[in-house]
Amino acid sequence: MSYSISKTRHTPFSARLGQFLRDYYIYLVLILVVVLLSVANLDRFDLFERGNFLNPKNIVNILRVSAPILTLAGAFTLLMVSGHIDLSVGSAMSLAAVVYASLAINGVPFLMAFGLTVVVGVLLGAINGLLVVKLKITPVIATLITLSLYKGVALLMVQDGVSAIKSGGGLKMPGWFNDYGRSGVLLNLPMAFWVAVLVTIALIVVQNKTLLGKHAAAVGGNPTAARLSGVSSNKIVILLYVVVGVSAALAGIARSSFMSLGDPLSGDGMELTAILVVLLGGTAFSGGEGRVLRSFIGALIIMALTVGMLTLVPAYYQTLVVGTVLLIAAASNHLVSRKGSK
Amino acid sequence: MTQQQSSALSVEGLTKDYPGVRAVDNVSFTIKQGAIHCLVGENGAGKSTLVKMLTGVLQPTSGSITVAGRRHCPRNPQEARDGGIATLFQELHVVDELTVKENLTLGMEASRFGFLVNSKTDEVAIETLATIEPSIDPEARVASLSVAQKQILEISRAASSGASVIIMDEPTAALSEREVERLFAVIRRLRDANVTVVYISHKLDEIFELGDDVTVFRDGKHIVTKPLDEVDGRQQLIELMIGRTVFQQYEPRDIADAEPILQVEHLKTSLLKDVSFHVNKGEVVGFYGLVGAGKTEIARAIYGADKFSGSVRFNGKEIGPTPHDAIAAGIALVPEERRTQGLFTNLTIRENVPVMNLEKISTTGMLSPSRERQAAEHFVAQLGIATSSIEKHTEKLSGGNQQKVVLAKCLFAEADLLLLDEPTRGVDVGAKTEIYDVIKALANEGKSICVFSTELEEILGICDRIILLYEGMLEEELLNGEDVDIAHILNVVTGGAEHKGQ
Known part of the structure; x- marks a missing residue:
């Protein structure tokens, strides 16, 4: 994107091919996955009916289910570009889901419930950021601590003997609660999906056009250089954790709307999915490198695989297949980029 | 102007x-x-x-x-x-x-x-x-x-x-x-x-x-x-x-008839340009040059820590290409960065001393605690390591004592050639003198020692022979003594030799 290499005219074909692969491999992988899944599910005489992967209903379904990870991928990318990580995103998501569902079921109107939950996301992100920056706890450990804490609070907010906040016992979820995650508003896709798209567009702008985006790459690429250049890394890091916290809250809202309940375990494992998706998108684990859009595509690939394979192979093969795809992506990415650098 | x-x-x-x-x-x-x-x-x-x-x-x-x-x-x-x-x-x-x-x-x-x-x-x-x-x-x-x-x-x-x-x-x-x-x-x-x-x-x-x-x-x-x-x-x-800095007095030693133990020929790396020299038994050879002149590179090449081309022969035989081979042949390196490369700072003196030669304190794969303790106590006494106990964690020792522990590690590995890269960096004046005394004593016992240093005072104080480096090249070799020309040395290592040639 902004790293265009000039003078392509004079470079040999192999180098240009390598550059092309590096820039576009994620899209090629997406196309490959979609083609493979379509061929595998091909129903020749009934192209737009059930059974075909490219069936619009199927696509809509996948995108609806994907809303949470699509919301999270961009923010998580920026954080990893800055050389940090947040293992508490799953718990933050669960907590946000529970808070949102509690507000909704107690009659708080949509916008207010939505806004308050986002504020909770800001808080959770800020706590992570402060632990890392002020108490100087290693990001992995700091967010492992908050993973437990946030999940603990989420579990406490649900009454004894009930597994999640949902209709029943005289309380009923309002109609809009479910609509946000399920009812199509544009192209038959729900609000939750469009929010994910908006968040991603906003973060692409942040990455390419703002101080925050540029300084995130500087802090992750060479912390000493960033500090000596007068970049205030602390502010950048806290801000990025807040952005991740907000995205986790939005993801929690999307998930609870889709499931119609506030499940304190609904975000479990999300941190691993987020890491997988971001790495698949070509983000460097050590920081400095990574693009928001590619992680978004990475999330689409993982979700297409997970959902698309439901009809193909037994569910217990899924994790294995996802792991294999990631392995191939990581290995080829490594090979291509090593060839490319001098 | x-x-x-x-x-x-x-x-x-x-x-x-x-x-x-x-x-x-x-x-x-x-x-x-x-x-x-x-x-x-x-x-x-x-x-x-x-x-x-x-x-x-x-x-x-x-x-x-x-x-x-x-x-x-x-x-x-x-x-x-x-x-x-x-x-x-x-x-x-x-x-x-x-x-x-x-x-x-x-x-x-x-x-x-x-x-x-x-x-x-x-x-x-x-x-x-x-x-x-x-x-x-x-x-x-x-x-x-x-x-x-x-x-x-x-x-x-x-x-x-x-x-x-x-x-x-x-x-x-x-x-x-x-x-x-x-x-x-x-x-x-x-x-x-x-x-x-x-x-x-x-x-x-x-x-x-x-x-x-x-x-x-x-x-x-x-x-x-x-x-x-x-x-x-x-x-x-x-x-x-x-200025008129008083250099530590060098005492000439009688090593004229010693035979060479290390022979380095046409050593080349990305920085070094065809460096050849030899080191005799019982000799202290100083390598002096500015930062980036190639001192550390020579030490690491001999020790097998970095790749190089050329020949390094020790006791007449080529050494293998890894530090493991170098240690086995009888070469030990005291690296430039004591805390990060030389010591296990989270371990005690007792645990640090034998790490380069654990075989020596073990029988059929089992470490012998008593022999480990003996070894540590022996070197604490021999090198005068100031500590309350051999159980002290090395991160709590002063720079000078830490350096002595690193030396003890090398001595325990029974090295005949010690490569000392900046042996007194970050060490206070008193401890410096003690380390110099240790180096001299080791040379007198017949160990060969290479000192790689950016401190001229150190080079002139303890080395028998001095090799001057500038930008990866061996510029000059001279014997230490009372008549050594300090201004000339500084001239050479700051690029003065080239200056003269122009």
Whole structure:
């Protein structure tokens, strides 16, 4: 994107091919996955009916289910570009889901419930950021601590003997609660999906056009250089954790709307999915490198695989297949980029 | 030379104390506006510490700094730059993942509501870069640049920052001759624009070619500040730098008929250019040169820690290519960075001593605690390691005692050749003498020792033979003795031999 290499005219074909692969491999992988899944599910005489992967209903379904990870991928990318990580995103998501569902079921109107939950996301992100920056706890450990804490609070907010906040016992979820995650508003896709798209567009702008985006790459690429250049890394890091916290809250809202309940375990494992998706998108684990859009595509690939394979192979093969795809992506990415650098 | 009236920067009674060491001692001097002011002094003279205080990396213990008439007390590099001082540090500080253009303006970006906007700063930065090195594409990623190109990028950044004072710490270390010429042109242009450049270099020719004034440091003290016109050539500058420092007395030893134990022929790495030498049994050989002259590279090549071409024969046999082979052959390295490369600081003295030769304290794979303890106690006594117990964690020991533990490790490995890379760096004066005594005692026992050092005092104090290095080349070999010409040595390691040849 902004790293265009000039003078392509004079470079040999192999180098240009390598550059092309590096820039576009994620899209090629997406196309490959979609083609493979379509061929595998091909129903020749009934192209737009059930059974075909490219069936619009199927696509809509996948995108609806994907809303949470699509919301999270961009923010998580920026954080990893800055050389940090947040293992508490799953718990933050669960907590946000529970808070949102509690507000909704107690009659708080949509916008207010939505806004308050986002504020909770800001808080959770800020706590992570402060632990890392002020108490100087290693990001992995700091967010492992908050993973437990946030999940603990989420579990406490649900009454004894009930597994999640949902209709029943005289309380009923309002109609809009479910609509946000399920009812199509544009192209038959729900609000939750469009929010994910908006968040991603906003973060692409942040990455390419703002101080925050540029300084995130500087802090992750060479912390000493960033500090000596007068970049205030602390502010950048806290801000990025807040952005991740907000995205986790939005993801929690999307998930609870889709499931119609506030499940304190609904975000479990999300941190691993987020890491997988971001790495698949070509983000460097050590920081400095990574693009928001590619992680978004990475999330689409993982979700297409997970959902698309439901009809193909037994569910217990899924994790294995996802792991294999990631392995191939990581290995080829490594090979291509090593060839490319001098 | 231009006429300057006002002062760009002045320091008054500036002092910096470290535990046990006074790095900068009550320094006062003034730098004129619009001049190229050179700072010279040996390693450890206090130049770098001074620069770190000027740029907010370190805070002075006492004293004051004035920039353009205002009190300057930065707490970080950002505040230093806000105060008008930009710095080019010795190490490279660029972000590989960003583009050249993004690096040029890092930390100085113009923005509106957090959004990056184009500004004069960008244009000036790109223009400056284009004048120094037009071949660098502002849109290229920094990862694709060479070291020299990265250096030029940093220079452009400092030059275009709008600072009134720019400090350059050894900016030419990685540059080719052509690039150096371009850099000098830029520095002169900065001077014409009334920018003050503080230029630090060990290469004295550069100082004479470029500088208006010079300040000499020695042992943390300010010796003199005067126009370079009034300095009478390299020799006088060198004399000012070394002063009448009393060197530790070298006692000539009788090793004339010893046979060679180590023979190095045509050693080449990316830095070393065909280095050949030998070391005799029981001899202490000193390798002296500036930072980057190739000392560490020689030590690491012999030890098998780095790849090289050429031949290294020890006791008549080629050594294998790994440190494991070197240790087995009887070679041990005391590395440059004691804490990170030499010691397991989280372990005790007892656990550190035997790590290079665990076989010696074990029977059929089981460690013998009693033999481990005996070994540790033996070396604590032999080397005079000051500690309450062998169970003390090595991170709690002083620098000198830590270094003795590293030596103990090597001795326990039954090494016949010890490679000591900066053996007394960060060690206080008393412990230095003790380490020198240990080295001499080991040589008298018949061990061969190579000392790689940037401290001339150390080289002259303990080495029988001295090898002078400059930019990866073995310039000269000389025997130590009373008649050794210190000025000549300094001349050679600062590039004076080439100077003479021209």
